[in-house]
Amino acid sequence: MGANTSSPTQKFLLNGLRSRKPHTPDFESEISPYKVSPFIVEMKKKNQWKSRFNSLKGTNKLLVIEFTAKWCGPCQSLEPKLEELAAKYTDVEFVKIDVDLLKSVWKEYNLHALPTVVFMKRGQEVDRVVGLKPDEIEGKLHKYAYSF
Numbered sequence: 001m002g003a004n005t006s007s008p009t010q011k012f013l014l015n016g017l018r019s020r021k022p023h024t025p026d027f028e029s030e031i032s033p034y035k036v037s038p039f040i041v042e043m044k045k046k047n048q049w050k051s052r053f054n055s056l057k058g059t060n061k062l063l064v065i066e067f068t069a070k071w072c073g074p075c076q077s078l079e080p081k082l083e084e085l086a087a088k089y090t091d092v093e094f095v096k097i098d099v100d101l102l103k104s105v106w107k108e109y110n111l112h113a114l115p116t117v118v119f120m121k122r123g124q125e126v127d128r129v130v131g132l133k134p135d136e137i138e139g140k141l142h143k144y145a146y147s148f
Contacts, residue, residue: 039086040066040094044101052095057123062092062145065118067111069099074132075115081134082117085141092145119144 043049056063066082068075086094099106099114109118109125117137119127126144129137 037083037086039090040083040096042096042098043105044098046102046104049095049097049102049105052093053123056093056120060121062089062141063120064092064094064141065109065120066094066096067099067106067109067114067116067118068096069114071100072114078115078132078134078137081137085138089141089145092141 041052043052053063064086066075066078068078070076082094082096086092097105099111109116113130115130115132117129118125119140121144127140129140
């Protein structure tokens, strides 16, 4: 077969590529693939959801569940407000459940409309807000975050 015909310049370029440091991921890719924001965790698997839910049942921590879907316009409009609230109420656990990924959880909560935000304490539902009502969500969040 043919001899290696690489020029000294081409060999230098190849050696330079080999000696470079490996690519280090930026901040966004270092976040868990289930993170929606630094304060909201998206549940993509039922066992992940059950584990999170069970870990909070014995605590007095408020759990705020946002039921959403990618195709839901009002859900997308609510996202920035929930991110803002999650950043403000750091003692509250915020999770996001895409109903197309976890239909069984959607059915378990007997939901009929999107977006729906469910408030839970000690494994029990204490309230819910159906529809695009950010002020009502914030009011209930304030009410339940530090009660009981």
